[in-house]
Amino acid sequence: MKASTARLVLRQGLLLVIAAMVSGLVVNYLRADGIPLIRQPVTASREGFDPLVRVADLQREGRVLFLDARPEGDYAAGHIAGAINVPLAEFDLRMDAVLPLIDAAETVVTYCDGEDCHLGEILAQKLREWGYANVEVLPNGWSRWQVAGLPVERGTGS
């Protein structure tokens, strides 16, 4: 391709792209159903704010019961203050002791640790199957709770 042809291709291509950008942006600005230029992450737009903040507020007001879905060893090494340990493997064994607490709680929040741990979700699903509707999941709950500097405790006492 000759240099003059290449320049022509570049100039025409660039002008077409610019024309499309100008048309697109102007029309998008004017139309009633225009979309934002920069897309926000889905969680932020759906929740409006971080679910961790909301759950922490609930905890301060004593309106939430945390259920820790991790194995007993992880729970003993550290957990959200006031959380009850319900390892999924021992769900049926533990539920007798936990049910009165769930009945009394306004909101139940389950959690696990790590983005890939789904124990919290499975536990929440089981509780919903038992008929408890006010159950939420805090994804990657333990790590995020610690990073946020919110109250934690150790041991198996509670």
Add this chain to the structure above:
Amino acid sequence: MPGRRRFRSVVGSARLAAWARRVLGMIFILASIDKLLEPALFAEAILNYQVLPLSLVNLVAIVLPWLELFLGLSLLAGWWLKGSVVLVNLLLLAFVAALAFNLARGLDIQCGCFTNAGGPITLWTFLRDLAFLALGAWAAVEVFTAERTALEKEAGQ
């Protein structure tokens, strides 16, 4: 070989190649309409391909349909053919690559090819894009090898 010669004479026919270019232009115009009308749905389709950074998804959804429309008009009317035929081929290459990538990793997503909710990506949509790419290559041969005078006459330059 007579068969090959016939193939060459068909591919090399400037008249036929010009029709290939016009057909491709109409395809691009048709493909732009639904996306122009529903940018939010088109943005969802682009997002599902998971090949663009989040910050670019909406900008592409806003600009790409207009680019498809202008390129289609150019190809159809014979305006700015060199620039538009190169851009059309680049776009088709990108579409083919995005389709192949998501077919290969088994993503079950809407094609977003002609309409925002026209159906999932399949081997058929991939082969269809390959056929469009063949039309694009054919049109490029016409645009870059045909006699300048004939083209300039058509473009009214």
